[in-house]
Amino acid sequence: MTIGRLNHVGVATPSIEKSIALYRDLMGATKIHEPFDLPPQGVRVCFVDTPNSQIELIEPLGENSPILKFLEKNPLGGQHHVCFEVHDIHAAKAEMEAKGAKVLGEPRIGAHGTPVIFVHPKDMGGVLVELMETPKDGGH
Numbered sequence: 001m002t003i004g005r006l007n008h009v010g011v012a013t014p015s016i017e018k019s020i021a022l023y024r025d026l027m028g029a030t031k032i033h034e035p036f037d038l039p040p041q042g043v044r045v046c047f048v049d050t051p052n053s054q055i056e057l058i059e060p061l062g063e064n065s066p067i068l069k070f071l072e073k074n075p076l077g078g079q080h081h082v083c084f085e086v087h088d089i090h091a092a093k094a095e096m097e098a099k100g101a102k103v104l105g106e107p108r109i110g111a112h113g114t115p116v117i118f119v120h121p122k123d124m125g126g127v128l129v130e131l132m133e134t135p136k137d138g139g140h
């Protein structure tokens, strides 16, 4: 596997609306996408475009949301994960596991409509890493 483009930085927040206001009014973001729910992943999502990548704002959705514990520990929210593109998600998963890294579950469809996996932060120097298959149209 070769590490690909930084697709997005995931930022957990207790309020997408409040975070949108911060990125728009303080940081000068001009392209902020419409928020949407992703029930299978337990999050509400909003993408904020930057010139070379995206910030993915994620708010808990439902009582089994995977980001609830993170927000308990970080009530203001904070940087939650980084997402790199890969060519083939199944090959990436197999390679991660062969190298001894823990992959959290099976590939699932992520917010960009392509399969994603997560690598446990304990095996990546404390950083939760999302790997996402590059969209067929090349993405943003």
Ligand SMILES: CC[C@H](C(=O)O)C(=O)SCCNC(=O)CCNC(=O)[C@H](O)C(C)(C)COP(=O)(O)OP(=O)(O)OC[C@H]1O[C@@H](n2cnc3c(N)ncnc32)[C@H](O)[C@@H]1OP(=O)(O)O
Binding pocket: 010, 038, 041, 043, 056, 058, 066, 067, 068, 069, 070, 079, 080, 081, 083, 104, 109, 110, 111, 112, 116, 118, 120, 121, 122, 126, 127, 128, 130
């Ligand atoms: C897919 C939709 C969208 C997309 O881009 O397409 C998304 O990105 S959704 C993003 C949200 N989904 C996920 O994060 C799924 C994968 N995550 C998990 O399975 C869990 O959140 C997990 C295993 C990373 C953490 O589990 P939990 O929340 O139950 O917390 P633990 O107390 O068990 O954590 C164990 C250990 O890891 C540290 N930790 C937890 N989260 C993070 C983090 N985001 N970054 C760095 N480290 C993290 C936590 O502090 C614990 O450390 P310890 O020293 O043992 O206290």
Ligand SMILES: [Co+2]
Binding pocket: 008, 010, 056, 081, 083, 130
């Ligand atoms: Co993400």
